[in-house]
Amino acid sequence: MADTPAPHSSGTRLTPEALIARHRAVDLTHELHPGMPVWPGHPPMCHDLCDSYETGGVSKYHALSLGEHTGTHLDAPVHFVAGGATIAEVPVDQLALRLACLQMPGRAPDHPVTAEEIEAWETRHGRLQERDAVMFHFGWDRFFRDDPERFLASWPGLSGAAAALLVARGVVLAGCDCLSIDPSDSADFAAHRALLGNGVLIGENFNNLGLLPPASTLVGLPLPIRDGTGAPLRAVALIADQTAGAGGA
Secondary structure, X not given: OOOOOOOOOOOOOOOHHHHHHOEEEEEOOOOOOOOOOOOOOOOOOEEEEEEOHHHXXXXXXXXXXXXXXXXXXXXXXXXXXXXXXXXXXXXXXXXXXXXXXXXXXXXXXXXXXXXXXXXXXXXXXXXXXXXXXXXXXXXXXXXXXXXXXXXXXXXXXXXXXXXXXXXXXXXXXXXXXXXXXXXXXXXXXXXXXXXXXXXXXXXXXXXXXXXXXXXXXXXXXXXXXXXXXXXXXXXXXXXEOOOHHHOOO
C-alpha cells in the first residue's frame, strides 16, 4: 500500500486545489432521508418543512430530527465505554487518515471476518500501519439503497479476534457498509467492545466502498455533538490520480 502517502507526510506543500486535482474523490456517504433504515428502536429520520418562499415566507427551511447513529456515521468510545471520549472530543487529526479497504463482497452474515483473513490481506497488500483507517466492503450498501428490509434483516461483520488484531496494529478507525461492525447474530458486541474500548472509532453504513483500491485517503468529519455517542458525517475517499504526475488533472 505504499502508493498512497499518509496525509501528514512531509514534502512539497500543496494548495488545497492542487491536492484535490491529484486525486479522484469517491463519496462514501448515504443520503439522509425520511424512511431510511435505522437500528431497530432508534428514532426515524424526520425532515419537516417549517416555512417556504413558495408559501409566502422569506426563506425555505426544515426542522431536522434524527438519532446520533443514523445513516453513515461514526461511533465514539462513550457509545459502549463509560467515561469514554465523546464524538465532540475526537481530535480532528483522527478524521483524515490513510485508508485501507478490504474487499469481501457477498460475505455470509454468519461468517465473521477472522484475524487470519486480515493477515492474508496484509500478505498481498502490505501490513496495516499505525493510525490507519480500515474499511470492510461487504456489499451491504446496495441493500441500504434498494432493499431496506434485507439490510435490516442480517449482515456480516468482524469477529472479536479480528477487532483485536486491528487494535494491535494501532489503527484508529474501523468501519464497514453494514448496520453494525458486529455481525447481526452477535450477542456480546465483541468488535464494538474491543475497538471502542481502545479508543478506535467505528464507522457504519458507509457507501461505495467497493469502488476503492487497497489504499486511499479518508476524510470524514462528524458533527461535534456535545456529549454525543456518535454522529452522522460526510465521508470522502481521495484516490491518488496516477496521471497527475504526468500532467493529468
